[in-house]
Amino acid sequence: MRKINYPFTTEIEKQTFLNEYFNSISTEISNHIEICKEIKKIDISWNLKKLLTADFCELVEFTTKDNVNNLNQLFRIGNEEKDYLYSKLQREIADFLTRKNVNIKSCFYCNIEYVNNFNDKYSSIDELINYAPNKILKTIISESATNHISKKRKSSFIYEKDIKILFPKIGTEIVQKLKDGYKEDFDNEHFTLDHVLPKNSNAFLSLSLFNLVPCCYSCNSKFKLTKEFNINDDLKNIVPSSKDYNFNNLIKFKLKCKNSRIEKLEDIDVNLSNLSKIENVDDFISIFRLQSRYNYHKNISYDMVQKRKIYSDSQIKEIATLLKRDEHSIKKDLFGKECFESNNEPFEKYKQDIAHQLGII
Numbered sequence: 001m002r003k004i005n006y007p008f009t010t011e012i013e014k015q016t017f018l019n020e021y022f023n024s025i026s027t028e029i030s031n032h033i034e035i036c037k038e039i040k041k042i043d044i045s046w047n048l049k050k051l052l053t054a055d056f057c058e059l060v061e062f063t064t065k066d067n068v069n070n071l072n073q074l075f076r077i078g079n080e081e082k083d084y085l086y087s088k089l090q091r092e093i094a095d096f097l098t099r100k101n102v103n104i105k106s107c108f109y110c111n112i113e114y115v116n117n118f119n120d121k122y123s124s125i126d127e128l129i130n131y132a133p134n135k136i137l138k139t140i141i142s143e144s145a146t147n148h149i150s151k152k153r154k155s156s157f158i159y160e161k162d163i164k165i166l167f168p169k170i171g172t173e174i175v176q177k178l179k180d181g182y183k184e185d186f187d188n189e190h191f192t193l194d195h196v197l198p199k200n201s202n203a204f205l206s207l208s209l210f211n212l213v214p215c216c217y218s219c220n221s222k223f224k225l226t227k228e229f230n231i232n233d234d235l236k237n238i239v240p241s242s243k244d245y246n247f248n249n250l251i252k253f254k255l256k257c258k259n260s261r262i263e264k265l266e267d268i269d270v271n272l273s274n275l276s277k278i279e280n281v282d283d284f285i286s287i288f289r290l291q292s293r294y295n296y297h298k299n300i301s302y303d304m305v306q307k308r309k310i311y312s313d314s315q316i317k318e319i320a321t322l323l324k325r326d327e328h329s330i331k332k333d334l335f336g337k338e339c340f341e342s343n344n345e346p347f348e349k350y351k352q353d354i355a356h357q358l359g360i361i
Contacts, residue, residue, distance in 0.1 A: 001111040001290075002344050003245040004213070005103050017100065018053040021209050024096050025052070025089050029207075035074045042068055056196070056210040056242040060231060063202060071204035084199055086206040091135045093207070094193060097214065104191055104214045105344040108240035109224075109288050112297070112346055113216035115191035121183070125160045125175070128182040129153070140181040141174050192220040196239050198228055210241045223288045234280045247284070250276040253294065253353035255301050262305050270298045270354075294350060301354045307334055308358045335360055 008014040026032060032048060039046050042065050046054075054062070062068065075085045086093075097104065107113045122128040128137075130153050137146040145167065152158060152166060163178070164171030191214040199206035229235055236244040256269045272291045274281045285291060311319075311334055320327045332340055338348045339355040355361045 001247060001251075001349055002106065002108050002240060002342075003248075004108055004240045005344075007100050007102060018209070020100070021096060022049050022052055025092055025207060028089055028092070029085065031074055035071070038071055038074060042066065042071070051204065052207050053209055056239055057236045057244065059197065059205055059208055059211055060235065063197065063205070063231070068204065072202075075199075075203040075206055084203060084206055086195075086199060086203075089207060090193065093209075093212065094191070094214075095135075102214070103344050106346040106348075107191070107216035107219055108213050108344075109194070109215045109219040110290060110293065111344075111349055112293060113218065114346060115214060115216050125178045125182050126158075128178060129158050129160070129163070141177050145170075145174055191215065192217055194220045194224060196229065196235075196241065197231070201228075213240050219288050227287050229287075230280055230283055232280070234278050237278075238280050238284055247281070248349050250274065250278060250281050251285070251349075253350050255305070255354055255357055262302070265299060265302050268298055268302060268305070270295050270301055270350075297347070297350075300347060300351065304335060304351070304354055304358060304360070308360065313359075331360060 006014075006017060008017045026048070029035070029048070036048050039048060039051060043062070046062065050058075051062070077083050077085055077088065104115055107115050122132060128140075129149060134146050134150050137149065148166060149158065149163075158166070160175060160178075163175050167174055193212045194215050195202070195206060196211050196213055197205050202211075205211045229238070236242045237246040237250065239245065240247075252273050252275055254271050254273060256271050257267060258269065259267045262268055272285060272294060274285065316327050316330050316334070320330045323330070328340070335355060336351060338345045338351045339360060340352075342348055342352075352361070
């Protein structure tokens, strides 16, 4: 429920950003020339770079072209369900977004869960071996050694001494690398990347930057799963990676009181309304179960109501005068900065709508 603010404001900055994205993954696409030839057969004005960096609206339009599905096999690396070229490059794409300081704090779909980066540190070699993500192990030891360890630790705990048994020829070397590296701070993240236009039917868009939305595990793997958005012109207003994103203006949270007085949590509900009556908005709310998920957090609204009972405008003015501060800063301290600022913190839209209803802003 938040637009992705990519790190560019001018056209020159945008092109630099897109060039960097393309360069970061194109070297790993071994069938680059073959893909370009197939793209040119579909549309002479397109190439691999455009396919990977085109705006979301352009991607939707490209899916309607004749013979576009001929590209799908070129973006797969095997016959199994997970054998996509994307699977090989997912780590690099996620690292690129992190490296370029895309403001990934909360899930762009639900705006409920934090998905921000964090620094990871391990207290021992054993902890590193058994709990570090593969991407971290690969920065210390080889990819083949990482894959072997990853497979083995699924069935048993691996101790330092086991490494020499797992790798008879190079075990000592691997242990030394782990000893040298385990005390480092590692960048980690807990967001997943969702394909808006699903990769099972649009594998040719599986690496396209603006078809990827950083989101929480729940939205991607629990709620969306294989559900698909209705692909039409309205989708550009709903997808967080679209430059035409306008979803926050199409919905509204509203506090519903069951009784004339709000004395306890059960006296309220939080309703999420589709102001636009656009079908895709209803689909979005339904797919991610936003109504139920936000009503579960109605305690946030209840706390705001209780504070509003205590702190009227006149009382806030008195506090500001007493402390020699402005009223706006006092309100931010009382009700939370998320009611007044948009920085992709969890529950921003929710808190702002309720704050409007309560006359806080």
